[in-house]
Amino acid sequence: MAKVFAKIIAGKKFDMPVYYDIEEEDCLNKGSNTVNTVATSFCNYMEKAGYFCGIYGGQRLAELLPQTNRNRYAFWLAQYLTAPTYKGQYGMWQYCVAGDVKKNNPNNHHIYQQYNLLYKKTIYNRLS
Secondary structure (H helix, E strand, O other): OOOHHHHHHOOOOOOOOOOOOOOOOHHHHOOOOHHHHHHHHHHHHHHHOOOOOOEEEOOOEEEEEOOOHHHEEEEEOOOOOOOOOOOOOOOOOOOOOEEEEHHOOOOOEEOOOHEEEEEEEOOOOOOO
């Protein structure tokens, strides 16, 4: 999957990490070891391809991933509440599904991390 994704985005420049979305119950039900293996394999491949990578998912995913990997990769929390109940670290929080990127109205999340500044300081700099 990462190989196909890397091929699709090859040559494109981003000022945010590329994310692996893990929300499928079938995957989450396989437990922490499987979820961690899948997520880190994807992110490691994307980093080797030269991209800053992150993991997107809800609180259940966050609780399945070891803290070292939640801290190692950018983590984008999806929790549709007025305030997140997840107490761990995350760089972005998506609080609803109402935004629409095609209509230039994607305002359904808060970004806490200045990824564009991080990018400029890493080997994954695709901005220049």
